Amino acid sequence: MLAAHLAVVGLGLIGGSVARALRAAGVVGRISGYDPDPRQREDALAAGVIDTAHSSAAACVREADLVIVAVPVLRTVEALSAIRDALRPGTIVTDVGSTKQSVATDVEQVFGELPPWFVLGHPIAGTEKSGVSNSLADLFRKHRVILTPHRCQDAVALSTVRRLWEACGARVVEMAPAQHDLIFAATSHLPHVLAYSFVDMIGKLDDSAGIFPNAGGGFRDFTRIASSSPQMWHDIVRANAAAVSDLLTRQIADLQALQDMITSGRWDEMKATFERARAAREHYLTQIE
Amino acid sequence: MLAAHLAVVGLGLIGGSVARALRAAGVVGRISGYDPDPRQREDALAAGVIDTAHSSAAACVREADLVIVAVPVLRTVEALSAIRDALRPGTIVTDVGSTKQSVATDVEQVFGELPPWFVLGHPIAGTEKSGVSNSLADLFRKHRVILTPHRCQDAVALSTVRRLWEACGARVVEMAPAQHDLIFAATSHLPHVLAYSFVDMIGKLDDSAGIFPNAGGGFRDFTRIASSSPQMWHDIVRANAAAVSDLLTRQIADLQALQDMITSGRWDEMKATFERARAAREHYLTQIE
Known part of the structure; x- marks a missing residue:
């Protein structure tokens, strides 16, 4: 079990597919989800992608020990600001953004530093379709996921996120953000x-x-x-x-x-x-x- | 029957596929073929794509009533010069070049004019593979073929070439070369x-x-x-x-x-x-x- 309680912030194609894949792999317990769009929340709940839907990102992550932020890359600051004060000590947070230097800057802006428990990630997968209703449990199977560890990275956080993606069937590669x-x-x-x-x-x-x-x-x-x-x-x-x-x-x-x-x-x-x-x-x- | 004797000058992917398609459609009698590469000639003969292989383009077309010139577009002058004096009166000639103004110029250079019996054509089909061994009877099925009739075009020649491509399963469209x-x-x-x-x-x-x-x-x-x-x-x-x-x-x-x-x-x-x-x-x- 990688996490007793997983929170997915952003129920789009990627967020939905991660939830499905981790559920199918049996490596997470409860899954809570947040999306600003009520339609995505309802679809995710109806499809069993998540167990609980929240209309606030803070409420979604409050009890989680693993958080996946899966929002459009220019919404990163907004999403991190919303969850910052609700995160418990020890919770691991990771993202799925297509650019890594900009996300690192966003994390520093919100948290004042790159925290040891924040792992920068990018799954190389997707389709032209979007939304949780198009999400797939095997979207990441045999795809690459790039992790870009930082100077203060906690080893347990890094290996947890690595195992998260491996449980989705992906192959994890590490490199520098630049x-x-x-x-x-x-x-x-x-x-x-x-x-x-x-x-x-x-x-x-x-x-x-x-x-x-x-x-x-x-x-x-x-x-x-x-x-x-x-x-x-x-x-x-x-x-x-x-x-x-x-x-x-x-x-x-x-x-x-x-x-x-x-x-x-x-x-x-x-x-x-x-x-x-x-x-x-x-x-x-x-x-x- | 569109032609009692079809000659294919250039036994590559396109020339080979036209021969296969017309044979399968039962609209041509004997098929003779020419290619400068002995290997292509042997392959075409062994696969039954052609009935007779010739090591000279002139010999290949001498008895034909329909000639398809299927050579690389920069080899057009060379191919037309080789067959010019061997063509019988009444023989219809068409090409498959990807550019039409350049072929029109080449035809004028070799024949001194755009003869009524020469029909400029371009089948929109192909694969990354080349050579007669990759040719396919259904390469043109449901594909477009562009014909670019000229001022002195003979109506029978044009309609014969149109029916040739329709027999291959293609849809024929006419437009100006430019x-x-x-x-x-x-x-x-x-x-x-x-x-x-x-x-x-x-x-x-x-x-x-x-x-x-x-x-x-x-x-x-x-x-x-x-x-x-x-x-x-x-x-x-x-x-x-x-x-x-x-x-x-x-x-x-x-x-x-x-x-x-x-x-x-x-x-x-x-x-x-x-x-x-x-x-x-x-x-x-x-x-x-």
Whole structure:
């Protein structure tokens, strides 16, 4: 048993899926849940995802020995402020935010420090769907979860959160927050920005009505992430602005270089770029676990 | 019966698949095939895709009443020059090139005009795999084929090629070559350039070895087309350079605008861009047939 009483603050896709997975694994006792949206609370209760629904975050965590904060990343300060005075000594708190340096700053702002019992985490899973009604007990199975331990991290808190994610079927990896934020700017945040910008550019063309019906499977895959939640990706890009902006600068420079190759007919250089990219992706495919 | 004798010049994925599809539909008699690569000829013959293999394109088409030229788009002049003097009067010739203005220019260069019996075509189908051994009888089923009729087009030639593709299970759409080239620059050629450039940019980062293992499903889909043949996409971008370059200019400007929003904190504008893109993509999804 990892926790006699688990509290889930934020009953969305991630919060709901963690509750389901831990319940299915039999590693937690009672589960209480909070969400500002009454509909999510009712859905979670009706589906048996939680045992008790609370209309206040403080009430939700008051008796818990393990708290998972699963709110949009720009709501972290608000959520932590709401639970701060209700946490019992010894309670372990962890989060699921897609950016880790911004959450670390938020935690310091609310608690005055990075407390030993706060574990920064990020499960690499999700779908384009949202809300507790789309949550799944096996959402994290065979997925990675990144933990970014800090200088004052308590070893028991860290290992408890590690075991929490392992009980969900995930594989836990540890790294520094700055490394996390660079890696996910590269593999996730920038691709979303590029996909949104590309679809927007096409949509603004005079002939866009004639263009879309001719798009095929390559287009569909390339633009799939542009169907993700604009609010959520606004939050993430904003929370990781420095890393995203740095990579975007490189990307624009590289596209300008390709443009120069095309307009000046340096075709061998262009082909060499395509070949490097294909080789890099083939190498990446060998590393997927 | 569309043709008593079909000749396929270029026994790759597309040429092989057309031959298989037309044979399965029972609309052609004998099928002769040519490829510069003896291996492709042998594979095509062994698999029963063709009845006769020729080591010269001229010999392959000499007795045909319908010829499909299915070669890489930059090899069009070479292929047409090879068959020019062997074509019988009345033989219908069509191609499968991904760019249509460049092929029209190539045809004019070889024949001195756009002959009435030459039909410009482009089947919107393919996989990342290549070669006749990967060809499939149902590759074109429920896919679009674009035909770009020209001013002197013979009506019988056009309707024969239309029925050819309909026999393969495809839906035929007609449009002007310039419109075709803009549409496919937008839905296919530019996405390939962007995907190659993005993967190359990530691959060049100092920490790229640590980045790729953390990439998830979104990254995999977004970069899938960067595993396509660099040679083929070199050819296509080169053959459609003006349209691709124009869109790339717009894309770079839009990315620069997004970069400015991020660095100056104009978050509402950034979110509005994401929202427009998502709406455009949702609209596009309603148009997929």
